[in-house]
Amino acid sequence: MSPTTFKQLNDWLHWLETTRPETNIELGLTRIHKVLDNARLLKPAPFVITVAGTNGKGSTVALLESILTGAGYNVGAYTSPHIHRFNERIRINGVEVSDQSLCEAFCDIDRHRKDNWLSYFEFAVAVAAYCFKQADVEIAIMEVGLGGRLDATNAIDPDLSIITTVDLDHQDWLGDTIEEIAREKAGIMRPGVPAIYGDPSVPESIIEQAIAVEAPLYRRGTEFNISVEKTTWYWQGKTRQGLEENIQKLPVPQLVIDNAATVIQAVKLLPYPVSYDQLSEGIARARLSGRYTKVVVENKNNDPVEVVFDVAHNPQAARKLRERLEQDPVPGKTRALIAMYRDKDYKSVVNILAPVIDEWYVSEFDSPRALAMSDLKDVVKDCGGSVGDNTPMTDIVDCSSSIDRLLIVGSFQTVSLYLNQAVE
Known part of the structure; x- marks a missing residue:
């Protein structure tokens, strides 16, 4: 049965899982770039935030999504993997995309891929880009699946890059040392585009890549920092204009506070204003299934x-x-x-x-x-x-x-x- 005749999401997912299982990883940008280019999806939103890292990616996306949707912006979020159903991976303003919308997206991507073979993850990224473009989102948040440099999400140029943390994981694909893995994750940086690193211990390869591409780097413990008390915490960092800013009496989040600190720095670098109340309420509201x-x-x-x-x-x-x-x-x-x-x-x-x-x-x-x-x-x-x-x-x-x-x-x-x- 040709996939172009599929009318149900389950049929698309069954075809995807049986012809290109998610466990079959094929890194590289050539295939996904061609398909996104064919479908005119290389820029699925006016502003794209790409989030990489060993841990904390999902929490960072959830916090950004909560704050920005609460501030009234039209936001798309792509994450992986899912826990209950595929729809969790693609959300518009915090709401999972419907089965019908996903079917339409799969049909369009399958048509535009022509003779190009796409992996499970590449298909998912392209489907997310289609959904974001159709919904006219202002901000698209893309969570990297594996590494950064060769991950399918990296075919889409970010306007802000975030690397949450770097630790040993996926060594078969990314390298055997922290520096090697960090270098792969730093591949999401772009010339002149601000990049944030969310852990106080910054690998040298992160700094080297930022210098090489002339990306302004905002590091936890240097450009921004936090102090924590029992029932509240304080954030200090820099605005988009380069000014120092201090934010007091923030609510302790349900998610990891280190990721919340990184997200505040990201919000302060956006061309979209967010008030203190919107920031605080978004942090307090953010949740993520499967994280404590x-x-x-x-x-x-x-x-x-x-x-x-x-x-x-x-x-x-x-x-x-x-x-x-x-x-x-x-x-x-x-x-x-x-x-x-x-x-x-x-x-x-x-x-x-x-x-x-x-x-x-x-x-x-x-x-x-x-x-x-x-x-x-x-x-x-x-x-x-x-x-x-x-x-x-x-x-x-x-x-x-x-x-x-x-x-x-x-x-x-x-x-x-x-x-x-x-x-x-």
């Missing part, structure tokens, strides 16, 4: 049990998750149900989380990259933890009480699988 998401479920005795879902799948994310668990203690036990990809640094993730986990349960998901339960079990045992395998989430909840909590962690696949079960 709490859901309360009942055990067999009808007692409430807290379940925390977090997609942490690399050492940097695990350290941040451990901090949040330590700051948010429970009087009982913390049990963890974990499943991961075998190409992730799963040993470090387990070692980092081990001090805050009382009991472990290992699982696996359906993917050629999935880590075997036996391998994950061995790592937990090496940490001295008690471990069970292939235990249903409901059974773990049933052995927990209202003073305990269950952590579901390890990847988007893990969170997607169990979060869907929890909310059914």
